[in-house]
Amino acid sequence: MAPDGLIGHLNYWAIALLFLLGLYGMTVLNNLVKKLMSMNIMQVSIIMFYLNLAQKAGGTFPVLLPGELHPEAAAYVNPLPHALMLTAIVVSLATTGVALALLMRIYRRYGTLEENDILRRMAGR
Amino acid sequence: MTSHLPALIVLTPLVAALVVPVLAILARVLVRPVAVLSLAASLAASLASLQRVLAEGPWSYHFGGWAPPWGIEYVIDPLSGGMAVLVSFFALLAAFYAPAYLGVLAQLREGALGSLFLLLVAGLLGVVVTGDVFNLFVFLEISSLAVYALVAAGGNRATVAAFRYMLIGTVGASFYLLGIGYLYAATGTLNMADLAARLPAALETRVAAVGLALIAAGLGVKVALFPLHGWLPDAYSTAPAPVVAFAAAVQTKVAAYAFFRIFYFVVGPGGPVEPLLRLVGLAAAAGIVAGSLLALAQRDFWRMLAYSSVAQLGYVVLGLSLGTRLGLYGALLHILNHALMKGCLFMVAGAVRWRTGRQDIAALTGMARKMPLSMGALFVAAVSMIGLPPTGGFFSKWYLVLGSLEAGAWGYVVVIIVSSLLSAAYFFRVIEQVYLRRAPAPESEAGRKPEEEAGREPEAKAGREQEAGREQEAGREQEPEAATAARRRPWELPWPMLVPILLLGAGVVVAGLSSGFIIREVIQFAVPVEPF
Numbered sequence: 001m002a003p004d005g006l007i008g009h010l011n012y013w014a015i016a017l018l019f020l021l022g023l024y025g026m027t028v029l030n031n032l033v034k035k036l037m038s039m040n041i042m043q044v045s046i047i048m049f050y051l052n053l054a055q056k057a058g059g060t061f062p063v064l065l066p067g068e069l070h071p072e073a074a075a076y077v078n079p080l081p082h083a084l085m086l087t088a089i090v091v092s093l094a095t096t097g098v099a100l101a102l103l104m105r106i107y108r109r110y111g112t113l114e115e116n117d118i119l120r121r122m123a124g125r
Numbered sequence: 126m127t128s129h130l131p132a133l134i135v136l137t138p139l140v141a142a143l144v145v146p147v148l149a150i151l152a153r154v155l156v157r158p159v160a161v162l163s164l165a166a167s168l169a170a171s172l173a174s175l176q177r178v179l180a181e182g183p184w185s186y187h188f189g190g191w192a193p194p195w196g197i198e199y200v201i202d203p204l205s206g207g208m209a210v211l212v213s214f215f216a217l218l219a220a221f222y223a224p225a226y227l228g229v230l231a232q233l234r235e236g237a238l239g240s241l242f243l244l245l246v247a248g249l250l251g252v253v254v255t256g257d258v259f260n261l262f263v264f265l266e267i268s269s270l271a272v273y274a275l276v277a278a279g280g281n282r283a284t285v286a287a288f289r290y291m292l293i294g295t296v297g298a299s300f301y302l303l304g305i306g307y308l309y310a311a312t313g314t315l316n317m318a319d320l321a322a323r324l325p326a327a328l329e330t331r332v333a334a335v336g337l338a339l340i341a342a343g344l345g346v347k348v349a350l351f352p353l354h355g356w357l358p359d360a361y362s363t364a365p366a367p368v369v370a371f372a373a374a375v376q377t378k379v380a381a382y383a384f385f386r387i388f389y390f391v392v393g394p395g396g397p398v399e400p401l402l403r404l405v406g407l408a409a410a411a412g413i414v415a416g417s418l419l420a421l422a423q424r425d426f427w428r429m430l431a432y433s434s435v436a437q438l439g440y441v442v443l444g445l446s447l448g449t450r451l452g453l454y455g456a457l458l459h460i461l462n463h464a465l466m467k468g469c470l471f472m473v474a475g476a477v478r479w480r481t482g483r484q485d486i487a488a489l490t491g492m493a494r495k496m497p498l499s500m501g502a503l504f505v506a507a508v509s510m511i512g513l514p515p516t517g518g519f520f521s522k523w524y525l526v527l528g529s530l531e532a533g534a535w536g537y538v539v540v541i542i543v544s545s546l547l548s549a550a551y552f553f554r555v556i557e558q559v560y561l562r563r564a565p566a567p568e569s570e571a572g573r574k575p576e577e578e579a580g581r582e583p584e585a586k587a588g589r590e591q592e593a594g595r596e597q598e599a600g601r602e603q604e605p606e607a608a609t610a611a612r613r614r615p616w617e618l619p620w621p622m623l624v625p626i627l628l629l630g631a632g633v634v635v636a637g638l639s640s641g642f643i644i645r646e647v648i649q650f651a652v653p654v655e656p657f
Contacts (some may be wrong), residue, residue, distance in 0.1 A: 053310050084315075089264045091298075098273055101274075101286065109284070
């Protein structure tokens with residue numbers, strides 16, 4: 001078994017870092033496209049989180065081969081999180097699509113994607 | 126057929142959402158009937174399910190015949206059945222209101238807008254009837270994506286508001302998804318009933334505590350719980366009126382429903398739940414006060430209503446966080462009452478914007494003469510927002526006060542009373558404009574009608590009122606046709622707009638008078654047997 005603490009959970013620390021990076025980018029960056037990209041980073045970190053939950057040391061891919069009659073569940077990687085994340089990826093793809101469409105409209109109207117400039121133009125041109 | 130009713134509640138609008146864009150190309154005439162019929166079918170299925178559930182107890186529907194912990198399960202109980210009826214009823218009203226309000230825009234983009242609206246409804250109904258926490262996330266995102274696009278239909282400002290709403294809403298959804306990931310890690314299941322059985326064993330662990338905190342924060346964004354409400358005022362003050370009326374009435378309530386479902390039916394008392402709920406209650410109380418104060422500061426009628434929504438959603442969440450039976454009654458009753466009154470108010474605000482192209486409070490001056498029926502509805506809804514009997518708002522606040530006393534939370538009683546006074550202050554300001562002030566310029570009395578349209582332009586250029594001017598730009602895109610059409614009609618509004626307004630106005634009083642009946646027949650069974 002992997003040791004506990006910082007080293008044993010290194011993958012989860014990396015995921016938490018990725019999540020916070022995305023959140024930080026969304027709040028701090030001024031460019032709307034960069035905000036959107038930060039949002040995607042955050043979503044990817046959650047997908048990685050679920051996939052890490054599924055993983056186990058020595059587990060194999062969850063496909064039942066023809067010869068196996070009595071499969072041992074413990075020998076396989078948990079396939080459920082992968083299935084869930086396929087759905088989550090579709091959701092995040094759709095979100096990104098809607099966001100890009102909105103950004104195109106914003107750009108066409110205001111000629112910029114910098115949030116400050118848009119707000120200034122909204123207030124008084 | 127009847128055995129598949131729970132699935133039909135969601136599937137009819139979902140299928141219609143796919144059919145409508147095709148119909149918009151092939152046979153445009155059929156778009157509206159199909160949309161309205163699918164919503165009516167959904168309402169009928171919801172009503173039938175609710176009736177059966179009230180008679181026979183909870184009803185579990187297994188999708189594709191897969192048994193619950195593995196397959197997707199739909200659960201209709203008095204709570205979800207009641208919410209489904211509420212959602213589909215408002216969807217039907219909004220579907221009547223929208224084409225008349227949108228005018229030209231509706232004819233041009235009827236397929237797209239209709240399809241998005243049906244997706245929104247299907248998503249909300251899915252959240253309500255599902256028995257699976259991950260399924261709930263997917264439906265929540267379906268409805269949210271549809272609403273981002275619909276908000277953006279309100280013009281340029283609305284597009285920016287929609288983009289921000291999308292960023293914040295996605296953060297909320299991601300928190301929720303992460304939270305159920307933690308619960309999944311702790312229990313190995315995502316089915317609500319299965320989670321409820323397995324979670325007590327894991328409730329004391331840190332994993333469950335973090336997961337529940339993330340879920341509360343994520344749903345808090347969707348409910349617009351106080352510090353997380355930032356998306357609401359911009360989105361609600363720029364989007365088209367039917368969208369806002371529907372979203373303000375039920376969309377945020379559905380998120381509150383999800384909160385209620387998870388914290389009272391899945392998790393149950395113990396461990397981190399009580400401190401978490403206490404924290405949520407404090408945030409709600411802060412939101413009630415802050416929302417009321419901010420509403421008082423607005424000169425834009427729509428923004429005022431939006432901030433008042435933040436306060437009113439605070440009432441709902443406050444009731445849910447109390448954990449006492451009467452508090453929960455109050456919260457559920459307020460979900461119904463606030464849907465009726467805020468839906469009515471936003472529809473009236475939309476009618477005023479439709480006729481005048483303005484959305485500041487000053488635009489309401491003297492409206493009692495021009496639009497007597499809608500202003501009557503506005504008056505009733507405003508009285509209910511303040512919380513005077515015999516309107517619905519009084520009864521839900523009454524139960525919330527009783528619930529707070531039951532929980533020994535005197536502070537909340539003070540908050541509720543103070544906020545009622547504040548809402549009296551800002552709604553009397555509106556009522557004064559409507560009924561007591563004469564229409565401003567005397568010369569416009571004679572030649573008002575032809576000048577109405579011309580009078581709008583200089584107003585916008587002067588930019589006297591920033592908020593008002595701001596909307597003009599979005600408003601003008603949808604409205605010019607509408608104003609000319611209004612002049613030719615004998616009634617103050619076309620009937621598809623007027624009827625929903627009057628229905629909701631009457632509904633506010635009816636819900637108030639029959640609140641005892643509603644509690645006895647539905648809400649009583651919707652609350653868990655042992656709240657804590």
